[in-house]
Structure formats: structure tokens, C-alpha cells
Amino acid sequence: xxxxxxxxxxxxxxxxxxxxxxxxxxxxxxxxxxxxxxxxxxxxxxxxxxxxxxxxxxxxxxxxxxxxxxxxxxxxxxxxxxxxxxxxxxxxxxxxxxxxxxxxxxxxxxxxxxxxxxxxxxxxxxxxxxxxxxxxxxxxxxxxxxxxxxxxxxxxxxxxxxxxxxxxxxxxxxxxxxxxxxxxxxxxxxxxxxxxxxxxxxxxxxxxxxxxxxxxxxxxxxxxxxxxxxxxxxxxxxxxxxxxxxxxxxxxxxxxxxxxxxxxxxxxxxxxxxxxxxxxxxxxxxxxxxxxxxxxxxxxxxxxxxxxxxxxxxxxxxxxxxxxxxxxxxxxxxxxxxxxxxxxxxxxxxxxxxxxxxxxxxxxxxxxxxxxxxxxxxxxxxxxxxxxxxxxxxxxxxxxxxxxxxxxxxxxxxxxxxxxxxxxxxxxxxxxxxxxxxxxxxxxxxxxxxxxxxxxxxxxxxxxxxxxxxxxxxxxxxxxxxxxxxxxxxxxxxxxxxxxxxxxxxxxxxxxxxxxxxxxxxxxxxxxxxxxxxxxxxxxxxxxxxxxxxxxxxxxxxxxxxxxxxxxxxxxxxxxxxxxxxxxxxxxxxxxxxxxxx
Amino acid sequence: xxxxxxxxxxxxxxxxxxxxxxxxxxxxxxxxxxxxxxxxxxxxxxxxxxxxxxxxxxxxxxxxxxxxxxxxxxxxxxxxxxxxxxxxxxxxxxxxxxxxxxxxxxxxxxxxxxxxxxxxxxxxxxxxxxxxxxxxxxxxxxxxxxxxxxxxxxxxxxxxxxxxxxxxxxxxxxxxxxxxxxxxxxxxxxxxxxxxxxxxxxxxxxxxxxxxxxxxxxxxxxxxxxxxxxxxxxxxxxxxxxxxxxxxxxxxxxxxxxxxxxxxxxxxxxxxxxxxxxxxxxxxxxxxxxxxxxxxxxxxxxxxxxxxxxxxxxxxxxxxxxxxxxxxxxxxxxxxxxxxxxxxxxxxxxxxxxxxxxxxxxxxxxxxxxxxxxxxxx
Numbered sequence: 001x002x003x004x005x006x007x008x009x010x011x012x013x014x015x016x017x018x019x020x021x022x023x024x025x026x027x028x029x030x031x032x033x034x035x036x037x038x039x040x041x042x043x044x045x046x047x048x049x050x051x052x053x054x055x056x057x058x059x060x061x062x063x064x065x066x067x068x069x070x071x072x073x074x075x076x077x078x079x080x081x082x083x084x085x086x087x088x089x090x091x092x093x094x095x096x097x098x099x100x101x102x103x104x105x106x107x108x109x110x111x112x113x114x115x116x117x118x119x120x121x122x123x124x125x126x127x128x129x130x131x132x133x134x135x136x137x138x139x140x141x142x143x144x145x146x147x148x149x150x151x152x153x154x155x156x157x158x159x160x161x162x163x164x165x166x167x168x169x170x171x172x173x174x175x176x177x178x179x180x181x182x183x184x185x186x187x188x189x190x191x192x193x194x195x196x197x198x199x200x201x202x203x204x205x206x207x208x209x210x211x212x213x214x215x216x217x218x219x220x221x222x223x224x225x226x227x228x229x230x231x232x233x234x235x236x237x238x239x240x241x242x243x244x245x246x247x248x249x250x251x252x253x254x255x256x257x258x259x260x261x262x263x264x265x266x267x268x269x270x271x272x273x274x275x276x277x278x279x280x281x282x283x284x285x286x287x288x289x290x291x292x293x294x295x296x297x298x299x300x301x302x303x304x305x306x307x308x309x310x311x312x313x314x315x316x317x318x319x320x321x322x323x324x325x326x327x328x329x330x331x332x333x334x335x336x337x338x339x340x341x342x343x344x345x346x347x348x349x350x351x352x353x354x355x356x357x358x359x360x361x362x363x364x365x366x367x368x369x370x371x372x373x374x375x376x377x378x379x380x381x382x383x384x385x386x387x388x389x390x391x392x393x394x395x396x397x398x399x400x401x402x403x404x405x406x407x408x409x410x411x412x413x414x415x416x417x418x419x420x421x422x423x424x425x426x427x428x429x430x431x432x433x434x435x436x437x438x439x440x441x442x443x444x445x446x447x448x449x450x451x452x453x454x455x456x457x458x459x460x461x462x463x464x465x466x467x468x469x470x471x472x473x474x475x476x477x478x479x480x481x482x483x484x485x486x487x488x489x490x491x492x493x494x495x496x497x498x499x500x501x502x503x504x505x506x507x508x509x510x511x512x513x514x515x516x517x518x519x520x521x522x523x524x525x526x527x528x529x530x531x532x533x534x535x536x537x538x539x540x541x542x543x544x545x546x547x548x549x550x551x552x553x554x555x556x557x558x559x560x561x562x563x564x565x566x567x568x569x570x571x572x573x574x575x576x577x578x579x580x581x582x583x584x585x586x587x588x589x590x591x592x593x594x595x596x597x598x
Numbered sequence: 599x600x601x602x603x604x605x606x607x608x609x610x611x612x613x614x615x616x617x618x619x620x621x622x623x624x625x626x627x628x629x630x631x632x633x634x635x636x637x638x639x640x641x642x643x644x645x646x647x648x649x650x651x652x653x654x655x656x657x658x659x660x661x662x663x664x665x666x667x668x669x670x671x672x673x674x675x676x677x678x679x680x681x682x683x684x685x686x687x688x689x690x691x692x693x694x695x696x697x698x699x700x701x702x703x704x705x706x707x708x709x710x711x712x713x714x715x716x717x718x719x720x721x722x723x724x725x726x727x728x729x730x731x732x733x734x735x736x737x738x739x740x741x742x743x744x745x746x747x748x749x750x751x752x753x754x755x756x757x758x759x760x761x762x763x764x765x766x767x768x769x770x771x772x773x774x775x776x777x778x779x780x781x782x783x784x785x786x787x788x789x790x791x792x793x794x795x796x797x798x799x800x801x802x803x804x805x806x807x808x809x810x811x812x813x814x815x816x817x818x819x820x821x822x823x824x825x826x827x828x829x830x831x832x833x834x835x836x837x838x839x840x841x842x843x844x845x846x847x848x849x850x851x852x853x854x855x856x857x858x859x860x861x862x863x864x865x866x867x868x869x870x871x872x873x874x875x876x877x878x879x880x881x882x883x884x885x886x887x888x889x890x891x892x893x894x895x896x897x898x899x900x901x902x903x904x905x906x907x908x909x910x911x912x913x914x915x916x917x918x919x920x921x922x923x924x925x926x927x928x929x930x931x932x933x934x935x936x937x938x939x940x941x942x943x944x945x946x947x948x949x950x951x952x953x954x955x956x957x958x959x960x961x962x963x964x965x966x967x968x969x970x971x972x973x974x975x976x
Contacts, residue, residue: 526946526965549815552835552966553790558604558619558658559851559865561907562872562897568910572971 001074004184006255008213010078010093012118013103014111014470018133021165022103022174023061023079029171030063030075032243060199060211060257061244067179075178076241076257078198091120092272095288096198096213096257099127099182101174102155106132106140106162109148109441111470112411118153129177130160136167148437185215185255193217193225193278195252195260196287200270202321206238208264212252212276215287219252219260224279228286232269233279234262267321295327295343296404296475297350297454298387300368300497301357302339304579304588308363309338315361316340319353326353331388335497335581336366336591341388344370347454366579368497369594372450375402375478390496392485395536401483401501404450406473407432408457414442416465423460427452428481428503450475451501486511488518489532489539490584500594510594512541517593522586523574524548529584601650602850603681605636605673606861607662608879611697615730615796616758616789620863620877621660628879633669635886636861637676643860644680653684654847654857656691657711663697667705674709683710688846690715690754695741696733703748713752713845714745715785721775722768725761730796739779746780752843754783759817761789762797762807769817770824777828782843784830786821788814818964833916835963852911854927862892870904872897901928902975905935910970918949918957939972 013019027033059079067073078093094100100121104110121128130149132142146157161177163170199211212219219225219239226233240248241258252258264270275286303312316328327343344350350370357363374386377399386392408429410420414436421431421444429448436442448457453473461469486507488498502510511533518531522545533541553564578585609629610621655677662670677683690713691706706714718738720726726734745753755776759769776784791797791806800806809817822832830838837848850857851867859866863877873896876882885892899907905928912919921932933940940956943949948962948969962969 526961526968546811548965549811550788550818550964551968552964558606558656558859558863559857559867560874561851561865561867561911562874562895565903565907568967568971568974571967572974575971 001072001253001256003187003189003253003255005071005073006076006185007073007099007178007182008076008078008097008185008255008257009099009101009178009182010097010121011101011103012114012121012128013101013133014105014108014114017103017105017108017111017114018165019079019103022101022131022133022163022171023077025165025168025171026063026077026175027061027244029175030065032061032063059244060242062241062257063175065175065179068176073179074256075175078257091124092198094121094124094126096196097124097126097182098185099129099178101129101131101178102149102153103131103133104145104149106135106142106145107137109145110152110411110437112409112443112472113470115152115409115411116472116474127182128155129174129181130155130157131163131170131174132160133163133165135162135169136164144438148441152437152443187214187216187254189216189218189254191216192281192283193219193223193276194283194287195219195276197227197270197272197274197276199272200267200321202267202318203261206261206263208267208270208321209246209259209261210264210270210276211257211259213257214252214254216254216283217278218254219276220250225260225262225276226279226282227269227271227274227276228282229271229274230269232264234264234269236260236262238262267317295325295345296372296450297344297346297370298341298373299344299350299370300331300333300336300339300366300388301328301342301354302333302336302366302368302497302579304364304366304577306337311361312340312357312363312365315357315363316342318361319356323353325349333368333390333497335495335586336368336579339366343387347458364577364588366497366588366591368591369500370454371501372404372454374483374501377402389485389499389501392499392501395484400480402478402480403483404475405447405477405479406450406453407476408446408448408453408471408473410444410446410461410469410471411437412442412444412465412469413440416468417442417444419464420444420461420469423457423464424448427455427457447476448473449479449481449503484535486514487534488514489530489534490518490522490586491527491529491582492532493582494534495581495586497591498594507535508540511535514594515541515543518590519543519545521590521593522584523578525585527583599650600653600684600855601647601681602654602847602855602857603652603656603677604847604857604859604864604866605640605655605657605677606859606864606875607657607659607665608632608862609659609664610661611664611694612730612732613796615728615800616791617730618792618795619660622879625879626664628883629665629669631883632862632879633665633672635883637672638886639860639892640673640676640680643858644677647858648682650682650856651684652681653687654850655683655687655689656847658690658692658715661694661697661717662691663693663702667702670702671705671709674706674711678710688713688752690845690847692717693741693745694733695738698741698745700744700748703745703750707749712750713754714750715754715783716742716756716781718742718755718772718776719758720761720764720768721772722764725764725768728762729758735775739775742779742781752783753779753781754785754839754845755779755781757784757786759786759788759821760809760814764809764817766813766816766820769820773821773824773828777825777830783837783839783845784825785837786825787836788818822960822963831916832963835914835966849915852914854908854911870899872899904928906974909936909973913949913956913958913962913969913973914966916957918955921954921956935975936973943969943972 011019061077063075065073132145135142149155149157161170161173194216195212195214197210203209221236223236238248238261239252240246277283320326325345328340331341376384376386378397379399412420424446429446432447433445482504483501484504486500486502487494515531515533528547529545531543532539578587608621610623613623689711691711692715694717721735723734791801825838832838833844856868862879862882865874873893875892876894882892909919924932950959
């Protein structure tokens with residue numbers, strides 16, 4: 001395949017705007033998979049992705065298409081996640097492409113997260129093809145949406161493709177537009193090999209499989225390759241492409257997208273963003289990597305059963321193979337024992353990782369309340385960065401605490417602007433800007449502490465705008481705030497894993513809510529359990545879990561022991577989900593309680 | 599080898615509001631055929647168990663005494679013909695006051711039944727009505743006195759606490775009244791609202807006013823303190839008896855002894871297996887008449903389950919776990935398996951050890967489930 005007949009593109013879209021359906025239709029239309037092999041959302045391989053209707057992992061597929069000119073084109077689609085948390089995945093995918101489809105729902109218009117990704121694509125000099133999807137809907141207003149794209153992003157939409165992936169309108173037009181507009185890769189077939197690793201996964205038989213975009217040169221089995229950043233060498237055993245299953249081919253040529261395997265055992269040797277080159281004829285310089293990953297949200301993950309500690313470590317390492325944005329390091333809690341402090345891109349990311357650990361690795365976990373990174377300036381002039389509230393030094397040693405702020409962009413119908421402003425104000429936000437996208441839709445910008453965003457801002461935003469608002473945010477700076485540590489004492493003992501850092505003015509309210517909430521979560525035990533919320537030595541709220549009066553199955557009729565046994569097994573199961581802290585048994589969900597109060 | 603027999607009579611004149619046992623009202627028309635089917639099962643099983651000596655028999659229900667003198671006698675005679683019965687047998691039959699007369703009691707006594715268990719539940723007529731019982735206080739007293747006159751020496755009585763609208767005084771009075779009667783054994787149960795019962799439905803509609811947790815606990819304490827004062831010693835979580843009148847059959851359930859259940863829904867424990875007959879009365883009858891085994895849900899207990907059950911069942915009794923017996927049965931060291939659990943339960947003051955026995959403390963009895971589930975191994 002000549003380089004001029006190769007096209008590499010990705011799709012940018014907001015959740016529910018139809019990205020996966022378009023991908024499905026393209027695969028179907030080009031005959032890459034037969035009707036029989038098709039399954040809705042074929043690129044979303046994880047059960048979780050299908051259930052939630054979201055894309056978490058980047059995926060890739062090669063399509064063969066005969067263009068209008070009668071020539072055969074090789075089109076590589078690199079699928080990307082749409083959620084704000086997964087911007088990192090998006091940037092990786094975009095770096096491997098020359099073009100992108102911007103898919104916008106004809107009835108909904110542009111959403112905040114789409115904007116962020118389009119800007120990212122523009123930064124990468126990608127050719128952007130606007131696609132107005134769902135034009136079959138009665139409420140579709142393609143002209144209005146086109147205007148919006150022109151006004152907000154400044155893209156020419158005169159050639160925008162009008163499509164409905166659901167009913168199959170515009171699929172051929174999308175393919176023709178890709179052939180016509182997306183530039184062919186510009187690499188040299190004779191230059192030394194350089195290929196960008198944009199993803200990887202671990203296969204139990206083949207070792208680490210690197211997903212690459214070849215920039216210059218070609219990769220063939222038998223070649224000796226070198227990874228520039230890690231300086232590791234390996235021999236290629238297999239190369240191939242995605243159809244979408246991994247399919248071996250003879251050679252991965254210039255401009256092509258595919259995979260390389262070479263019995264690489266340690267995933268750490270394959271770093272996403274690194275450059276692969278020919279060990280015998282290396283390039284001097286690595287390709288520009290990706291935008292760095294900066295986890296913004298941290299929480300503790302602890303096995304309910306402490307003997308699962310090593311399994312948790314294994315599981316985290318395995319997940320990290322396919323998710324470079326996941327960070328973790330060991331930590332110890334007085335209450336919860338040995339676990340890991342994990343860094344995530346956002347709450348959805350955290351949720352997804354937690355669910356995958358429990359589902360795919362069968363672990364029972366306790367998650368502590370998420371925290372941002374605080375900059376604590378001590379009176380001795382030292383600066384310490386804290387991602388775990390229990391590590392906050394004593395008040396007397398603190399001069400001031402700075403916390404991360406974000407620029408939060410909300411796009412919302414104008415009827416709800418008042419609600420958004422009220423909420424943002426309550427969340428200590430500072431109004432920055434307001435812009436009408438059209439007569440009905442407004443883009444509001446606030447400067448808000450990240451801790452408020454990860455607390456419940458998004459949930460409340462959704463509920464106060466009846467689901468119409470979309471949110472994007474990026475960290476801008478650190479600012480000093482009046483912050484205090486709120487401790488929770490159970491039966492008189494502070495439980496470190498329940499501590500949170502909150503704004504001073506909100507401490508009393510949050511303390512009361514949290515104590516009340518915990519009262520509902522902690523089951524009755526054989527003794528009374530006082531729950532106290534305290535700032536420093538001052539108790540600001542108190543609740544009590546009353547003692548269980550008695551617990552015995554009296555009647556056992558006619559020797560039916562099996563039934564008794566089942567009841568006891570159920571009780572034992574319940575106990576297993578609890579963590580003994582001192583002599584109090586605390587259910588898993590208690591540690592996340594701080595998040596679920598309103 | 600000794601064997602206990604449990605025989606189930608699934609008929610009731612009226613279903614009590616708290617009852618979720620397999621017993622049914624309004625199927626009187628089946629009594630005759632059920633008796634025939636039951637006799638067939640008794641005869642067949644008797645042949646298979648000829649190597650065993652039956653030393654306890656318990657005919658329960660339902661209400662066995664709703665059957666006519668004729669039918670009851672047929673069952674009893676069938677048992678005596680089919681099984682080898684120890685001369686020392688403890689033979690119990692459940693009686694609901696108001697469903698027996700002198701003739702029925704005399705027949706039972708003459709045919710070998712030597713222990714009666716009365717479902718009195720309470721001596722407060724108002725409460726009895728509220729829980730769906732068909733008898734009243736007067737009938738309970740008269741029936742028990744009549745049974746004594748007929749010749750029964752070993753009689754037991756069931757009481758309940760934690761009933762809707764029940765007060766401490768009601769309970770105190772019922773216990774005092776029970777102790778005045780010639781009963782040697784008292785079983786006492788706290789009400790538990792089971793799914794599918796009339797009470798469960800009322801509770802859903804918020805129409806069931808149960809005593810508060812505090813009152814319920816006070817009632818429990820009252821039971822525990824007053825029955826011994828009347829001379830009934832606690833020998834199992836919910837059973838009290840005058841000296842040497844402990845129920846041998848009841849103890850079999852807790853002491854790892856074999857028992858065979860006959861009749862619809864009856865449960866058995868034999869050769870490390872637990873199994874039961876089908877609960878549906880008609881299905882039971884159909885299977886018997888078709889020559890198909892009425893058994894279902896056979897569960898073979900592995901070594902782990904046997905150990906677990908050995909422990910949590912034995913703990914229900916006053917003497918608790920006999921460590922030597924455990925070690926002899928399983929050829930393993932008790933403490934190497936349960937040592938850490940025993941230690942933590944001792945610290946919590948839920949169990950105590952006396953030589954080779956480990957038993958629940960008074961506190962442990964109260965929180966029995968918390969202790970029992972610790973004995974389930976991972």
C-alpha cells in the first residue's frame with residue numbers, strides 16, 4: 001500500500017452523539033466485518049463500556065475502501081473516549097492521526113467536552129471534518145448546529161456531512177470526505193524507522209503488544225527494535241493490523257497503524273508516547289510525546305480482606321498496562337491497613353477503575369473519599385504536597401494551604417443559567433465569563449476549586465439543569481483557601497480513612513451531614529457507637545448508633561438446619577464486606593459516604 | 599445405632615399469623631389420603647432402617663391433633679410395626695389446645711405416646727386472637743390438666759414473646775400461669791416476622807405494632823431470669839426444663855445425632871447428608887403413590903461443613919462444644935482450626951471454656967448469631 005492511499009483519523013464526539021454507531025456503520029459499510037460478526041458498539045470491548053454506553057479505552061480498526069477515483073484506500077480509525085476524564089487517551093489517539101471527524105448531534109449542538117477535544121485536535125494540526133449526526137430526528141436542526149460550529153469553533157461547515165448513523169444516511173459521504181480531505185501520512189519510506197506507541201495491552205501468550213503508528217520506515221518480523229525512552233531492545237515476532245481483531249500481516253509500512261509484538265514481558269518497557277526505532281539504524285531523536293498525564297484526583301484503595309493486598313497490586317499493575325494514566329503507590333492507614341494511594345484523571349476514571357478491579361479481578365475493595373493535591377506551606381518555610389487528608393500536619397505547623405482551581409466551562413440552555421450560577425457560587429466559584437452560543441444556549445465560565453468539582457458539582461449540575469448542562473474543566477492555578485481537616489471519630493477513636501479537608505465555613509455543615517449519613521450506614525452492633533465529627537479538638541456534630549438488642553435465631557423447626565445455615569452464611573457474607581476498625585465494624589460504603597451526601 | 603424420627607402432619611384448622619412452616623388450613627379433604635401415603639412411606643423406610651433402634655419420635659406439624667382418633671392411631675400403629683423402637687423411647691406429639699378430647703388423649707397414651715407439647719403461646723386471650731390462634735386460655739389450662747389426668751407425666755408448653763401489643767405484664771403473667779401447670783418443659787420463642795405471613799403483610803402496611811427493641815430485650819431478660827426461678831433450667835437457647843426433662847429429640851438436632859423425617863417437607867440428617875421431602879402436600883402424595891421417592895434437596899456435607907455445623911449447633915446447648923468429641927470425629931486439632939476465633943470470642947465475652955467444653959455465655963446466647971457465623975470457615 002502506497003502511503004498516499006492511507007488515511008488515519010479519529011472521531012471526536014460528546015457522549016450519546018453517536019460516535020460508536022458511526023464507527024459500527026463504517027466497519028459494516030466497508031465490509032470489514034460481515035453482518036453476522038457485527039455486534040453493536042464493536043469497538044467497545046469492555047462490558048463496562050457497553051453497559052455505560054461510553055468508550056474508555058482507545059481502540060483501532062483498519063477499513064479498506066475503494067474511493068471515488070477507483071483506487072483502494074486503507075483507512076485507520078482510532079476510536080477515542082469522549083469523557084473529560086479521558087482527555088489523555090484522546091491526545092494519544094490524535095497524535096497518531098492526520099484527521100478527525102467532529103460528530104455533533106443535530107438536535108443537541110456542541111457540548112463542553114467536545115469543545116475541549118476539538119481544540120486538542122486543532123493543536124495537533126488535524127484536518128477536521130464536521131459531521132452533523134442524527135438528522136433523522138424530528139427535533140434535528142442541522143443548519144443551526146452548523147452555524148454554532150462556525151461561531152464557536154470557527155470551522156467552515158459548508159462541506160459538513162449530514163448523517164444519521166442509526167438509519168445509515170451519510171456513511172459513504174463520510175468515507176469520501178475522509179479520502180478527499182484527510183491528508184495522507186507524510187513520512188518517508190526510506191528513512192530510519194520511527195513509530196509512535198499510542199497504546200499497549202498485555203497478552204498472556206504474546207507478552208506486551210504495542211499499538212503503533214509508523215511515521216517513517218517500516219516494521220517487519222525479525223527486525224531488532226529499540227524503544228528510545230526506555231532504551232530496551234527486542235526482536236519483532238509479529239506485526240499486524242486491527243480488523244478489529246488483531247490480524248497478522250507481513251509488514252507495517254510508513255503511515256500505517258497496527259501492532260507489534262516481540263515477547264516483551266515487562267509492560268514498563270513499553271511506554272505509551274515513546275518512539276520505537278530500528279536498533280541497527282536508530283533515529284537520533286524521539287517523536288514528540290504526548291501531553292503529560294497529571295492525575296487530579298486521589299483516593300485510597302484497600303482490600304477488604306487484607307490477604308488480598310498482593311492481588312490488588314497485581315491487578316493494578318495489569319490495569320496500568322492498558323491505562324498509563326493510572327498511578328498508584330503503597331500507603332498505610334491505621335484504620336484500613338495496607339493499601340494503595342491511587343491517582344486518577346477524574347471521578348469517572350476512578351469509578352471505572354474501581355469497578356474493573358472488583359469485576360475483572362474479583363476484589364472486594366474499600367475506596368476512601370477522593371482528594372485533590374493540596375499545597376501546604378509550613379511555618380518553617382517548607383512546602384509539602386498532600387493528596388491524603390490524614391497526612392496534613394498539625395494546625396500549628398501550617399502557615400497556609402493552597403488548593404487547585406479549575407476553569408469550569410458549562411454549556412447550558414439559557415433557562416438554566418441562573419441555576420448554574422447559583423450552584424457555582426455555592427461551590428466557592430468566581431464568575432469569569434458568559435457567552436451566548438445561539439439564542440438559547442449559553443457558555444458560562446467559572447473559576448472553581450477542584451475539590452468542589454470532585455465533591456458533587458457535576459451531579460448537582462446535572463440535576464439542577466435536568467441533565468442539559470455539559471461540563472468541562474481544566475486546572476488553572478493554585479490559590480490559598482481557609483481549609484481545615486474534618487475528622488470522624490467512631491467510638492471515641494479517630495478513623496484516619498474518614499478524614500477530609502474542607503473549607504472552614506462548610507466544616508460544621510459537612511460534619512453534621514456526614515455524621516448523620518454514617519449513622520444510617522453503620523449497622524447496629526453489640527454496643528452503642530458514638531459518631532463524632534471534629535475539627536481539631538472541637539466536636540462539631542454527634543450521632544449515635546444504638547446497640548443491637550439481641551441477635552439470635554430462636555426457632556429451628558423439625559431439624560431444618562440447611563435454612564439456618566443459609567441465614568448464617570448471609571450474615572457472614574455481610575461481615576466480610578465490613579472492615580473492623582478498633583472494635584467497630586464499618587461497611588465499605590461508609591468510606592465513600594462523604595461523597596454521597598447532599 | 600439410635601435414630602430419631604420426625605413425622606410431619608401438614609394440617610391446621612387455621613394458619614397462625616406468624617407461621618411460615620409448611621402447614622395448611624382448608625385441605626382437610628386430603629387428610630385421609632395423606633395418612634395413607636405417610637403410612638406407606640413409614641412402612642417402606644422402616645424396612646430400610648431395621649438396623650437402627652428408634653429412641654425418639656416427634657410427631658409435629660401443623661397440628662397433628664386435627665387428625666381424627668382413627669387416623670392418628672393408624673399412623674402410630676404403622677410406626678410401631680415398621681421400626682424397631684426402644685423401650686425407653688421419648689415419643690412426643692404436638693397438641694393444640696382445643697383440638698383434643700379425653701378419647702384422643704387416652705388413645706395416644708395407650709399407644710405409646712409419652713410426651714405432649716402444647717402450643718399455648720400465651721395465656722392472654724386478646725393476644726391469642728391477635729396472632730391467629732384458635733384456642734383460649736381456658737382451653738389450654740383444661741387440656742393440660744386433662745392430659746395429666748389421662749396419665750401424661752412429661753409435658754411441654756410453647757410460649758412466645760415480642761408479640762404485637764404484648765406487654766411485660768402479659769408475659770410475666772403467662773410465664774407464671776405456665777409454671778402453675780403440670781408441665782416439665784417450656785420452649786419460648788421471640789416473634790420473628792417471616793416473609794409471606796399475615797404479619798409480614800401487616801408490617802408492609804405499617805399496621806403491625808410490635809414492642810420496641812428495648813421492650814423486646816427486656817422481655818428476653820425477663821424470660822431468662824424468671825423461668826429458672828420457677829425451676830426450669832435453660833439447656834438450649836430457647837428451651838427450658840425441670841431436671842431430667844430435657845427433650846431428647848430436640849437435643850438430637852444440636853448434638854450431631856441422626857434423624858429421619860417422614861411426611862411432606864420433613865427434614866433428615868443421616869450419614870453426613872441433609873435432605874428433605876417435597877413440601878407440597880399433593881406432590882408428596884403423588885410421588886408416594888407413583889412409587890417415586892419424595893426426597894429432594896439432598897446436600898452432602900463435606901468435612902468443612904460438618905465441622906462448622908458440629909460447632910454452631912452444639913453451641914446452642916448449655917454444654918456447648920465437646921472438644922474431645924470434635925477431635926475424635928474429625929481427627930483434627932480443634933484449636934488449630936478455631937483457635938483464633940475462640941480467642942476473639944472470649945475477649946468479647948461471648949463464650950467461655952470449662953475444661954473440654956466451650957459454651958456460650960449469657961451474653962453469647964443473646965447474640966448467638968454473631969457467634970455462630972464466626973464458625974463458618976472460609
